[in-house]
Amino acid sequence: GAGVSQTPSNKVTEKGKYVELRCDPISGHTALYWYRQSLGQGPEFLIYFQGTGAADDSGLPNDRFFAVRPEGSVSTLKIQRTERGDSAVYLCASSKIAGALGELFFGEGSRLTVL
């Protein structure tokens, strides 16, 4: 696609529910990143994919968070048993070459609100 596409743009859920956030990167981009941005904060790294595999998931806050990228393109971030503290904008970014962070393109984000 022309840019990084994220869906849904807004998601409101109740505490304890399961949510999935989807990211469709720019076509041909091998590297994909998930970040989380809380109000008044900079984006916080969650996980990085190089192709289909998670090259670094050290930023995932706990085992309720999981992400997949089964075919090396679209990625899904999954959050189980959501908590109010999970409320944030979840940003996805991609780059053509792994490690070329200067060429990182961000999506518009998915705003998650946990009531």
Add this chain to the structure above:
Amino acid sequence: EDKVVQSPLSLVVHEGDTVTLNCSYEVTNFRSLLWYKQEKKAPTFLFMLTSSGIEKKSGRLSSILDKKELFSILNITATQTGDSAVYLCAVEDGRSGGGADGLTFGKGTHLIIQP
């Protein structure tokens, strides 16, 4: 742990003024420093800096890096209302290589340009 501190956190100026935004950092194995502009949701890339003392320039925006003192500045001259945004500074740590760990962002400087 990598650390990025931006100042000021917010700034209000009048159209036509010149502003200087500051970013100081601590990183284990510095690879690059990046500046992004975030107007609504998606951060957009401005500059990537890797070498000290070499100014990067794009129109009214310019940036420079000091690797000895561990800081960077972003200058905007003849500001316009369209420059109003959050400006994010981020550092890339090359200790893991290949883009792992992604970027460490500061909290950003919220810049408001009044007409």
